[in-house]
Amino acid sequence: MAETMDTGFQPDSGRIAARFAKLKAEGRGGFSTFVSAGDPDYDTGLEILLGLPDAGVDMIELGMPFTDPMADGPAVEAAGLRALKAGQTMTKTLAMARAFRDVHPDTPLVLMGYYNPIYSYGVDRFLTDVKAAGVDGLIVVDLPPEEDKELCLPALRAGINFIRLATPTTDDHRLPTVLRNTSGFVYYISILGITGTKEIQADPVRGAITRLRRHTDLPIMVGFGIRTAEQVREITQVADAAVVGSAIVDRVRSNLDADGKPLPGCAKAVLDYVAELAAGARN
Amino acid sequence: MTQLNSYRTGPDEDGGFGIYGGRFVAETLMPLILEVQKAYEAAKDDPSYQADIDYYAQHYVGRPSPLYFAKRMTEELGGAKIYFKREELNHTGSHKINNVMGQILLARRMGKTRIIAETGAGQHGVATATACALFNMPCKVYMGAVDVARQAPNVFRMKLLGAEVQAVESGSKTLKDALNEAMRDWVANVEDTFYIIGTVAGPHPYPAMVRDFQCVIGNEAKQQMLEAEGRLPDTLVACVGGGSNAMGLFHPFLDDKGVNIVGVEAAGHGIETGEHAASLTGGRPGVLHGNRMYLLQDEDGQVVEPYSISAGLDYPGIGPEHSWLKDLGRAQYVPVTDKEAVDAFKFCSQMEGILPALECAHAIAYVRKLAPTLPKDHIICMNMSGRGDKDVNTIAEIMGVSL
C-alpha cells in the first residue's frame, strides 16, 4: 500500500491561501494559466511569464518541459519540445521561477511536470532550489499517491505544497487516498483524457465539485479542456479557479515564424490573449 | 555480486524490483491499474483461467515450441553446443502471442470491450490484432511512423486482421512514441479499453504479468533440455528490447546457480556513437512509461531518442526486473551492433535455414562470438524470438537489392 504518514509539517501555503482568500473577498473565482517554461525560448518565455499577473492571471502553473509528456496532448507536448530545443533545462526553469518571484511577490507559482527530470536533478537538491526560488507548490502528473515516498512526502517535509490531481475516475472510495498528503489546492481534471483534446462540459464538473467538497476543504481548481473566456466564466462559477493551458501555448505557436523563432510582438500577442481569457473570471 | 536465496520472488506488493518498477502513472489511470492487478491476482488463482491459456497455447499458438539443436552452426563455430528455443514457429511468428493470449483472456474476464496496443517491429501488433480477430474485439495499434515504413509487411498483416493501425508522428517516431500515444488513448478511454502492453515494462502489474505469460518459454526449455541432454544449459542468451522474450526464457532458470544468463542489447551504430538502444550499457535509472528502469537520458533527465536497425529493440528503456538483475549481477547484458546483427541474420539463414527476426539476430551475433571461446561440452540455449520475414525489405535495402 501507499506509504501514508503525517509528516508533522504543514507546508507554508501562504501565498496560495492568501490568494484564494483575496478571491473570496472579491467574490469571484480565480484564473490560472499554464505555460511551458522557456517556450518558445528563454527570453520570450520569461517576458510572457513576467507579464501574466498584469494580464489578469491570479496564479501560475509553470511547466517543466519533458520529452515524453504522457498526459498531455499535441499542443502542450509541442510547447515543451520547443523549449527544450531552445535549450531549456531544469536549472533555467528554476532561474525563471526566481526571476518571477523577484518581480511578483504575491502571485502563487506552481511548477508542473513529470517526475524524471526531477529525479534526475536529485530530489533533495530540487526541493532546496525550489524553496529558494520562491515556488509555492508542485504538480507532478506521474506521481500518484502510491508513489508518495518519492517526492510528495519529502516535499511536504521541506514545506512545499504537493498538489494532487483528482479525475473523473477517482471515485469516493479512492478520494481519501488522493487527498491525504495534499495541500494548497486540489486540481480537478475535468475530462477523461489528455490536455487540449476535449471541450469541458460544465454540468458534470458541477457534480464532481460537489462530490469533491464532501471530502475536502481545500480550494478546487479545474483544468483540461477550458479554452475560451466563456468557459472560464462558467467554470469559475462552480469551482474556486479555472486553468487554461493548451489554448495559450497554441497562441505562442501561432506567433512563431517558419523556423520556430518568435515573431516580433509574440509575448504581447500571447499576453493580450491571456487578458481576454482572464476577463471571463471577472464578470 | 549480491547473493540472494531466490531471484524469483519479485516484485514486492507495490511492484518494486529493488528500486525499479512501481506505478508512475497519471491519476486517471490509477484506479484502472489497481483493477487490472486485482483481476490478474484473482485470475491466477482460478484454474479455469489457466486452463483457457493452456487450451489456446496448444491448439491456437502451437505450443510447445521445439528446442532445436543447431548442428551445422555448432560445427561451424567449433565450440559450445547451440540450441535454439524456436519461438519463431509460434502462430504469428514470434513469442509475443504468448503474452497477448494471457492479457486478452484477462481483458475478457474484466468485461473490457476494446483493445489497444503499441508495437515496434509489428510482431506484438500482429499478435494483438490476431487475438482480437479471434475474440471479435475492436483493436487499435499504435506504431511509430518510422516503424510503419520499415516493417511494412506487418502493418499490412495487422490491417488484414481487421485492426486499425495509427502511425505516430511524435518524437523519434518509434516504439517509445507509440507507447506514449497508446497511454494517451488509454487515459481517454479507461472505461471500456484494455491496454495490452507488449513487453515486461509499464506500471505494475504489467512487468510481472507479462513475465508470467512468457515464462512458458523457459519452463518448456528446461524440460526439453533435460530430455535432450539430461542436464540444464550452461548459458542462456536472448535479445532484449523491453525484455519480454528474454525474461520468459531467463526467469525459470534464475535460481539455477550454474546457469549463466546473458541479455543482448542493440548497440545500433556503436555505443561510442551515441546512436544506440542499449539502455543497460548506456543508460542510468530513470522513470518513463509507468516504471523506473534503466533509461537512455541526457544529464537533464530528458529521454534520448534511441536508435537500432531493429524496430523491436529500438526503445530507450528496459523492463524493471532486468534492471534489477543487472544491478544484482545475476544476469549480464552485452551490446551488439546493427552490422553484427545483419551479418548474423545472413549467417543463420544460410547455416540453419532459419530467417531470424532482426531482433534475435542480435542474440545470434553474440552466440557467434561466444560459442567458439567455449568447450564442446558447454551448452548454450538461445531464444529464437521471431522469424525474419518481416525484415526482408530492410535486409534487401542494405544489400542494395530492390524487391
Ligand SMILES: Cc1ncc(COP(=O)(O)O)c(C=O)c1O
Ligand atoms: C521477434 C522479436 N524479438 C524480440 C523483440 C523485443 O521485445 P522483447 O525484448 O520484449 O522480447 C521483439 C519486439 O518487437 C520481436 O518482435
